[in-house]
Amino acid sequence: MTDLALHTPAPDRAQRRRFGARISPAFGYAFALPSFLLMLGVLLLPIALVIAMSFTDYELGATEFSFVGLENYATLTDDRGFWKALINTLYYVALVVPTSVVLGLLLAVLVNGLTHGRKFYQVAFFLPVTSTLIAMATVWKYLLHGTIGPVNHLLVALGLPSIEFFGDPNFVMPALAIIGIWALTGFNMVLFTSGLTAIPEELYEASAVDGIDSPLERFFTVTLPMLGPTTMFVVITTSITAFKVFDTVAVLTRGGPQGASDVLLYINYLEGFQYMRIGLASAITVVFLGIILILSLVQARIIERKVHY
Amino acid sequence: MKPADGPPHQLGLTMTATVSISAIEKRFGATQTLKGVSVDVAAGEFLTLVGPSGCGKSTLLRILAGLIPQDGGTIHIDGAPVDHLAPKDRDVSMVFQSYALYPHMTVRENISTPLRVQKLHRSARMPVIGRFVPGQATARAEIASAVEAVARQVEIESLLSRRPAQLSGGQRQRVALARAMVRQPRVFLMDEPLSNLDARLRVHMRGELSELHRQLGATFVYVTHDQVEAMTMSTRVALMMEGEIIQVAPPQEIYANPADIRVARFIGSPEINLFAAEADDQGQVSVAGRPTGLRTKPKGPLTIGLRPEVIAVNGGPSDIAIPARLNRMERLGHDVLLHVRPEVDADTSAIVRVSAAEVEALRMRGHLEERLTLGAPAASALLFAADGKRLPSRAAQGVQAAERV
């Protein structure tokens, strides 16, 4: 017996250093691997390539290409069409964001204050968000039609001149913005509603005890300040969505009339997938990514602050 | 709980095992949670790890189960090292504070899970198609009867088709127990299983757990921060503080004979009374400037501890006498707690537990600042050195010359 014990080999060093049954990190790697490979293939590599291509004069079908440095970017800064598209996009954002945010907030607060029928309104306002925008854009095109559209019927009935929304360079962006607002307001309303339900009821009770009894005053002293972080979040999210405007332009206006509704993603699409000027399109993509990343950084900052609120 | 039923699932015959924990260390980042903890648990013992929150007792239990790896030290179960084994291979089961029931499964499925994993082939455990895997009928029947038997034992037969969300806290607790019992493990680990129950149920379950331990005869390692649970259920108590086990002893021993001032303070409610004292060159101990009938070894400042119930009020001459004033009186029904303040040291306070009858006999009016004298026999005093270690003491007059520690 003693003999046997003496001859039992000492556990080797590696085994001895391993204390306890560890869950192997291999599980972590195995679980993360498929996503990581996809991320590499459809996100990181393509982004690296698009940045690289923005420094070349590559065109699809061309047998050779060369590095041209910043030439594509120089071309863009000189290109009136590019600036026009950028300004149109920002104009669209400036029209859509304030309206859809304020309207979303207003609707959320009003619906939240109802004793009956909340569900009905929530469904009604949310319906546009789920709708197939292309199909509905087609509807809107005729709603806003210069002669036969009901909106113009309304304008005429009110004694106003009728407007050829999609034919008038001055009105095409507002017309697109109306569709954007219609499609986004319900989304914002839902976000605000969830922000509203997070406000503790005690705050309203406290404000009532403090003598604040007009609904408007209550809104400005309790609701709005408490919704501050939500509002900032909604503003940025809506800005990013609005900045990506593409569908309605591609289907309804194709940048017309006379480039009055050219937006960044639409000219990017044309350059890249219609004219196949990959280098130039890549440069536009990089500019687009830059702007989106800046907006996202602002958003991240806000979310961070929301945590400490 | 009901007594165990007969075959096929003889719950009274659970195997039991010794557990040996030696020099376990654990760090989380910069903080050392466990500083080389060692304790041996005998087969069939009910060992309670008790200590304030954050002392590392739950971490130790999880290391024992193999759920988190230790940074040093080894665990043996039945003499064999289990450090390299995955949790399921250690043959231990655990009841969690949160019960950790699978929320989407019925009570029956919850309880049967450990057996299904053990007895059914992997393919037979798949959802839907698992039912069509052949050759599992015997195993399924065994599992079903084992679940029934355990459910009967903890009296939850009527709840088997419910989901955890439909159960009360006490019922969930029983399900968690049943899930632990059904595999008949060598060692039961319990992590504060009663702390989520209301006070009344907690008292009731204390009794049931003791009874269960007696019936199963299995080894229990039980973690709690509640000294009452530790005192009432365990065969031995291991008191942990700041990542170390300070004392391991049977409940009565750890109360009467604490090895350290921290143990003395943690065990006992109301807390032990501590008075600053001084030992002179001859070892004579004096409190509040008055010599007592106590002697000890080293001279210098020390602390004298008196449990609230050993102090008598205005009881005539005694070994230790401390003049004090009354701060407050709490009547608890049968007992009365007197909150007093020693006259020499206005910053400390003390609590005396006396019976209501004594208060009547003393004709105390409960006035603030009422003067009284606290007295205690030397033999009941506990002496602690400046570093908190217990000091040996001796009643000098030889009235009760019991040597302690």
Next chain:
Amino acid sequence: MSRVRSFLTRIGFGPGQIAMHLFLLVCAFAMVFPFYWMVLTAFRPSQEVFLPTFHWLPQEFVGFDNFRDAFAKAPLWRFMANGLIVCAGILVVQLLTAIPCAYALAKFEFRGRQALFALVLFGLCVPVQVPALPLYLGLAFTGTLDSYFSMMLPFFLSVFAIFLFRQVFRSFPDDIIHAARLDGMGEFEILWRIVVPSAKPAIAAFAVFSITAHWNDLYWPLVVVTSPELAPPPLGMMYFRDTDLGSSFGSLMAAATVLTAPLMILFLFAQRHFIRGITMTGVK
């Protein structure tokens, strides 16, 4: 009079409430009107659109003629089937890849976890238009353009799903995972049999979110698909409109109604999940 008023107030129709209802009804009308006009026009002859005044009901009801016409002129069933295939394919792969990754990020310690999560956060900011050109070139060079695969490829990875499920899994109690390990389950089994079932509401919300996004997506199909028989609903709608421009409002609106209907119906049935999906973008 005052008794009527107090009664109305008591049942929740005080003057303030009534004013709010009036305002909200006007807004709701504006929101829903396009749908009304679409359905209205789908049930009336095309010429009625050109009437100088607006009528609330069809002057001449044509039944399902416009729908028959639309189905005859364009493969609407095909468009919807394509939408279904693409959405289902995307969703399945998204869930199968994102769930384990999110679980690893939430509950496992491994080198590079922080970096991987940083990549996920970065990915959240990148719209599909950014990697579009290289992906298109890649598909072109491999000859896989104009296929279901090409329509699904960029969306197989959903960093949003990873992010969302990571949040959900993080709040899953470690104790239950520990209990499952003690009960003898393997890591894979714990994920799919214990953790995933508890995340069902989040998965449903994400599914609704994903289906809505890809059913309605125009950009990517427009880039990669050239054969009409592969077109998902938005692209199909675009083809339909182009071939039929101005000629038949009735059938155009019938087509629009048909292509919008599936999501509307989904929404009416799964409202809860829709709303939760959206709120989850905000809780981050």
